Amino acid sequence: MLKDNIVIVGCGRLGANLANAMSDDGKSVVVIDSNKESFRKLSPSYGGLTITGDAMELSVLAEAEIENAGAVVTVTNNDNTNIMVAQLAKELFHINEVVARLYDPDRECVYQEFGIRTICPAVLSTKEIDKLLDVWDGDEAV
Amino acid sequence: MLKDNIVIVGCGRLGANLANAMSDDGKSVVVIDSNKESFRKLSPSYGGLTITGDAMELSVLAEAEIENAGAVVTVTNNDNTNIMVAQLAKELFHINEVVARLYDPDRECVYQEFGIRTICPAVLSTKEIDKLLDVWDGDEAV
Numbered sequence: 001m002l003k004d005n006i007v008i009v010g011c012g013r014l015g016a017n018l019a020n021a022m023s024d025d026g027k028s029v030v031v032i033d034s035n036k037e038s039f040r041k042l043s044p045s046y047g048g049l050t051i052t053g054d055a056m057e058l059s060v061l062a063e064a065e066i067e068n069a070g071a072v073v074t075v076t077n078n079d080n081t082n083i084m085v086a087q088l089a090k091e092l093f094h095i096n097e098v099v100a101r102l103y104d105p106d107r108e109c110v111y112q113e114f115g116i117r118t119i120c121p122a123v124l125s126t127k128e129i130d131k132l133l134d135v136w137d138g139d140e141a142v
Numbered sequence: 143m144l145k146d147n148i149v150i151v152g153c154g155r156l157g158a159n160l161a162n163a164m165s166d167d168g169k170s171v172v173v174i175d176s177n178k179e180s181f182r183k184l185s186p187s188y189g190g191l192t193i194t195g196d197a198m199e200l201s202v203l204a205e206a207e208i209e210n211a212g213a214v215v216t217v218t219n220n221d222n223t224n225i226m227v228a229q230l231a232k233e234l235f236h237i238n239e240v241v242a243r244l245y246d247p248d249r250e251c252v253y254q255e256f257g258i259r260t261i262c263p264a265v266l267s268t269k270e271i272d273k274l275l276d277v278w279d280g281d282e283a284v
Contacts, residue, residue, distance in 0.1 A: 013245060014264045099275070121156070126159045133148075
């Protein structure tokens with residue numbers, strides 16, 4: 001990774017989990033959330049920054065120094081916000097690595113048109129459950 | 143898998159996605175949800191059964207013939223419900239293969255004590271994002 005700093009938009013369960021993991025991994029992390037209560041989900045060992053604000057506002061993205069980010073990850077609870085901010089990061093700030101979480105798997109094609117990588121929890125979880133049940137096909141040791 | 147039938151509790155995004163995948167895979171699927179509108183998320187090709195009812199009621203689980211299930215997967219939007227129904231499946235109906243989705247990763251230990259496998263979307267998604275960003279470490283071809 002050329003730049004070791006990452007901007008995470010949304011500090012829900014996934015955003016906080018990711019921020020903690022990246023921070024523990026020695027990366028410079030900035031998390032943005034419109035509700036400052038959300039930051040309570042960050043672990044005591046979290047060493048990054050937090051910014052309270054709406055990531056749809058350019059001033060907030062500027063405060064996070066998004067233009068210098070090595071990666072931007074959008075994981076608010078709103079698919080539309082995740083799409084919009086991911087597009088801003090890609091098109092306006094020319095961030096190469098943009099990952100967006102989307103709840104609705106049918107919208108994945110929208111993102112990919114813009115070169116944005118997506119993850120869909122329902123799809124990931126389905127694969128994981130399928131894997132757990134496949135293991136049980138051959139292995140009854142529970 | 144000795145028995146090829148699966149009971150899925152909760153027809154949200156994950157439940158529906160899983161039901162569709164398992165049904166397409168040729169398994170006998172029963173999905174339980176307290177809100178019959180939820181079943182609209184099932185695909186037109188879904189070949190399983192749907193039961194409208196509260197899976198915390200034994201009569202509903204009996205209607206789903208849970209005692210004959212090869213696997214039970216609890217994926218409602220409520221971690222407590224998922225724990226309770228998973229425990230019922232394991233302890234009362236002696237189902238070997240029980241998988242529960244939990245939003246709160248801190249509760250994972252509770253399940254494992256009961257021999258219930260768990261998946262946590264935030265943990266899975268964090269791993270996946272980490273993987274996507276790791277790829278970018280060595281491969282700039284986006």
